[in-house]
Amino acid sequence: MSALLTLDNLTVTYDRHPAVHHVSGFFRAGSLTAIAGPNGAGKSTLMKAIMGELRPAEGRLQHRLTRSDFGYLPQAADINRRFPISVLDTVLLGAWRHTGAFKANGAREYRGADEALAAVGLGGFERRPIGSLSAGQFQRVLFARLLLQDAKIILLDEPFTAIDARTTEDLLGIVAHWHGEGRTVIAVLHDLEQVRTHFPETLLLARECIAWGPTAVVMSADNLLKARMMAERWDDGAGVCEPQAGSTLPGASRSPKPSIGGPAA
Amino acid sequence: MSAYDLLIAPFADYGFMRRALVACLCLALGSGPIGVFLMLRRMSLMGDAMSHAVLPGAAIGYLVAGSLSLTAMGIGGLIAGLSVALLSGVVSRSTVLQEDASFASFYLASLALGVLIVSLRGSNIDLLHVLFGTILAIDGPALALIGGITSVTLLTLAIVYRPLVAECFDPGFLRAVGGRGPVYHALFLLLVVLNMVASFQALGTLMAVGLMMLPVAIAQLWARSLTAMMALAAAAAAVSGYVGLIASYHLELASGPTIIMTAAVIYGFSILFSPSGFARRLFPRPHLAG
Numbered sequence: 001m002s003a004l005l006t007l008d009n010l011t012v013t014y015d016r017h018p019a020v021h022h023v024s025g026f027f028r029a030g031s032l033t034a035i036a037g038p039n040g041a042g043k044s045t046l047m048k049a050i051m052g053e054l055r056p057a058e059g060r061l062q063h064r065l066t067r068s069d070f071g072y073l074p075q076a077a078d079i080n081r082r083f084p085i086s087v088l089d090t091v092l093l094g095a096w097r098h099t100g101a102f103k104a105n106g107a108r109e110y111r112g113a114d115e116a117l118a119a120v121g122l123g124g125f126e127r128r129p130i131g132s133l134s135a136g137q138f139q140r141v142l143f144a145r146l147l148l149q150d151a152k153i154i155l156l157d158e159p160f161t162a163i164d165a166r167t168t169e170d171l172l173g174i175v176a177h178w179h180g181e182g183r184t185v186i187a188v189l190h191d192l193e194q195v196r197t198h199f200p201e202t203l204l205l206a207r208e209c210i211a212w213g214p215t216a217v218v219m220s221a222d223n224l225l226k227a228r229m230m231a232e233r234w235d236d237g238a239g240v241c242e243p244q245a246g247s248t249l250p251g252a253s254r255s256p257k258p259s260i261g262g263p264a265a
Numbered sequence: 266m267s268a269y270d271l272l273i274a275p276f277a278d279y280g281f282m283r284r285a286l287v288a289c290l291c292l293a294l295g296s297g298p299i300g301v302f303l304m305l306r307r308m309s310l311m312g313d314a315m316s317h318a319v320l321p322g323a324a325i326g327y328l329v330a331g332s333l334s335l336t337a338m339g340i341g342g343l344i345a346g347l348s349v350a351l352l353s354g355v356v357s358r359s360t361v362l363q364e365d366a367s368f369a370s371f372y373l374a375s376l377a378l379g380v381l382i383v384s385l386r387g388s389n390i391d392l393l394h395v396l397f398g399t400i401l402a403i404d405g406p407a408l409a410l411i412g413g414i415t416s417v418t419l420l421t422l423a424i425v426y427r428p429l430v431a432e433c434f435d436p437g438f439l440r441a442v443g444g445r446g447p448v449y450h451a452l453f454l455l456l457v458v459l460n461m462v463a464s465f466q467a468l469g470t471l472m473a474v475g476l477m478m479l480p481v482a483i484a485q486l487w488a489r490s491l492t493a494m495m496a497l498a499a500a501a502a503a504v505s506g507y508v509g510l511i512a513s514y515h516l517e518l519a520s521g522p523t524i525i526m527t528a529a530v531i532y533g534f535s536i537l538f539s540p541s542g543f544a545r546r547l548f549p550r551p552h553l554a555g
Contacts, residue, residue, distance in 0.1 A: 051441060067443035074437050083305060083434040084491045093431055096442045101428040129489055149442075 004029040004153060004184050005050065009059035012042070012049045017238065019045040022059070023209045027153075027186060032179040034199035034215070035188045037227050041205045043188040044075050047157050050186075068097040071151030073142055075158045075188070081131060081138070088126040090141055091116055094148030109148075116144035119177075121170055136167040143171055154178055156187040160194070172198050192219065206230035275514040282510065285400045285520065288411050288467050289506025292460075292476050295415035297499030298422055299460050300481035301491070302453060305433050309478055310365065314372035315461045316473035318349035320379025323395065323465060328386055335399075335407035335466050342465055346458035349375055354454075379470070398469030398521040400510075407466055414463040418456050425449055430491065468521045475525035476502050483532050486539035501531055 003026035012020040020042040027033055035043045048054045050061060051072050094116070095109040117123055120140040130138060139159065146154060156175070160168045176198065178185050189195050195202055195215060202218040204210040206227040211218040275282045303312050322345025323338040330337035353367040360367075383392050394402075403411070422429070431439045432446045432453075439446045464473035480501035481494075488494040509524030516523075538544050 053440065067441075070441065072437075072441040074441075077435065077437050079435045079437070080305070080433065084489055084494060085430065085434055086490070089430075090434075093427075093435070093438060096444070099427075101444060102424065145438075 002029050003027070004031075004063060005065070006062040007059070008062055010046075010049065010056050010061065011058040011241075012045050012054050013057040014045075016057070017235075018042075018057070018207060018241065020049065020205070021207045021241075023205070024059075025203070025209065025212045027184055028201075029184055030179075030182045031201055032175070032185045032199055033187070033201040033203055034195040035186060035203045035205055036190075036192065036195050036219070037205035037210070038230055040207075041227065041230060042207045043205055044157050046205065047072070047074070047155050047186075047188060050155060065152060068149075069152040071146045071149045071154040073146060073154075073156045073159055075161075077142070083130070085130055086126065087117070087122065087128050087130060087133070087141055088113060090130055091144045091148055094145035097149065112148050113144070116147040117141075119147055119174065120144045136163050139163055139167065139171065143174055147174070151183070153184040153186070156185070158188050158190065161190070168194075192224075195219065271515070272511060275511065281401050281403075282514065284403045284405075284408050285467075285510055286507065288400060288403050288408055289476075289510065289524065290503050291408075291411050291415040292464055292467060293480070293499050293502030293506055295418040296460050296464060296477040297480055297484070297497075297502050298495040299418060299456055300477040301484065301495045301498050302429065302433060303457065304478070304481045304485065305491075308365075309481075311368055312457060312461070312474045312477055314368040315346055315350070315457055316465065317372040317376040317379075317470055319343075319346045319375075319458070319461050319465050319473070320395065320470045321345050321375050321382060322348075322379075323470070324379045324382035327391070327395070328382060335402070335404065336410060339407065339410050339462050339466060342462045343458065345375065346461055347455070350454045350458055354451075376470070394469070396469050396471050397519070398465070398467050398472065400467040400520045400524070403466060411463045411466060414459045418460060421452065421456060425452060429453060468525070472521055472525050475528060476505065479525065479528040479532050480505065483528070483535045486535040486541060501528065505531060 006026040007023050010020060010023045011018050019040075023046070035046065037043055045054060049056055051070065091113045092105055092109060095105060095112065098109060099105055114123075114126075117125065120143050122137065122140050122144065125133075125137070125141075130141065133141065143159075159171065163171070172194070175185055175187065187199070189199070196219060199215055201213065202215040203212045204218050204223055204227055207230060210227045211220075211223045276286055300312065303309055319342035322341035322343065324341070325345075326334070326337035326339070326341025329341075349368075349371045353364060353371045356362055356367040356371075357364040362370075379395070380392065383395050428439065428444055428446070428449045431444060432449050436446050438444075460477065461473055464476055467473075468475060480498040483501045484494045484497035488497045505528035506524055509527040510520060512518065512527065513520040513523035536542050
């Protein structure tokens with residue numbers, strides 16, 4: 001299986017303190033990966049680094065993808081929910097790859113938007129202003145937009161937080177559909193049951209990579225305990241990190257603090 | 266007094282009234298949509314800041330031209346407005362100050378500087394003109410400048426409509442698809458400054474923003490969709506301009522303030538009687554079954 005996106009010794013920092021620390025490995029093309037870990041483990045930071053919103057302090061990302069190959073649903077999208085825009089127009093933004101900033105939406109884009117809305121169970125909502133939607137319905141709209149984006153790699157940052165069981169189930173169906181189409185999906189999740197049931201692969205993150213591989217192997221009691229032991233506060237007196245020569249094999253982490261990091265299972 | 270005398274004669278008889286009316290209609294067409302985007306970006310007060318920022322440039326133009334030359338003041342105002350927009354953008358990106366705080370600092374400085382420059386050379390009458398506008402003194406070149414600004418505004422808005430909406434509504438999305446949001450933001454700020462310069466000629470630095478933000482507040486009370494909001498804002502501004510000019514002519518009131526007061530009256534009416542207004546609260550309609 002070929003690597004679609006490779007993290008090479010990736011470190012991302014806030015004020016020089018690492019939020020993602022020496023993470024190496026790769027996402028296979030067509031894989032469906034959950035990123036799990038405690039709060040402050042650097043899950044969202046990793047997503048932002050992949051999207052290019054944060055620059056790595058060390059290491060790099062390797063891929064041959066273009067901007068429009070990425071579909072990204074951030075955790076707390078700074079979307080103005082009171083903006084006077086209809087559901088249909090919101091979904092049509094997903095056709096950006098075809099229309100760009102200036103080209104008109106054609107029959108193909110409208111058909112795609114209709115199909116996407118039907119797929120997320122919002123047929124008939126086209127003309128509704130987004131301000132009138134519930135949180136769950138709005139999340140369905142954002143999934144419809146992602147559907148229309150036709151992205152090769154889809155990043156979801158806690159897509160099911162504050163979403164009810166039925167909506168979550170429907171949207172997980174769409175994630176499975178993407179997986180079936182051979183798209184690469186990476187989702188940050190908190191619900192470990194969800195990870196075990198729906199995601200074949202997991203990256204367990206606690207700033208450092210605790211483990212990365214098949215979900216059943218990664219989500220062992222031992223690894224989860226290691227992840228939970230991650231110190232939430234950063235150390236104000238921390239010295240400069242002196243990396244040792246370590247393995248950069250996929251699924252392995254390079255850690256200056258072996259007591260927490262350790263190689264992958 | 267016939268309807269013709271009341272509604273049409275002032276414009277048929279006097280060229281300065283005609284030019285004032287055309288200027289008002291142009292300002293309405295450009296400022297309405299721009300104001301809607303300003304409000305949707307929660308930058309309403311920035312429009313106000315911009316209108317003051319134009320002043321020192323206009324004052325220098327006035328000094329150089331030696332009289333109330335609207336063209337010289339317009340060009341000076343454009344340069345000053347753009348500099349303040351740029352400077353405060355730079356300050357908010359490189360210091361802890363947010364954009365609104367840096368704007369506030371710059372426009373207060375600009376207002377003070379502008380009044381100082383005018384008072385160096387000019388009389389109190391000139392100062393009044395700068396502060397409250399001279400819509401009845403708009404000449405041919407000034408009208409061409411205002412009309413040109415309106416045309417540029419409408420054309421630019423039509424071209425960058427989608428990215429501008431995306432940048433207002435979901436900047437994160439625009440970033441993710443590589444949509445160059447900052448470019449459109451800068452372009453939009455340029456349009457704001459241009460419209461402020463146009464508006465400054467007619468309504469003066471203190472009320473230039475009146476024909477931009479009051480109609481937008483009116484439109485927001487009545488309209489639900491973005492296009493309806495922009496059309497309604499432009500219409501409300503145009504009506505305010507026409508009614509304000511008529512009223513100021515017959516009642517012998519100062520034109521600029523009368524125009525803004527007309528908009529304010531429409532705004533008051535809208536607060537009372539629009540779908541989300543007070544009247545609806547006092548007399549609620551029964552809710553629907555589902």
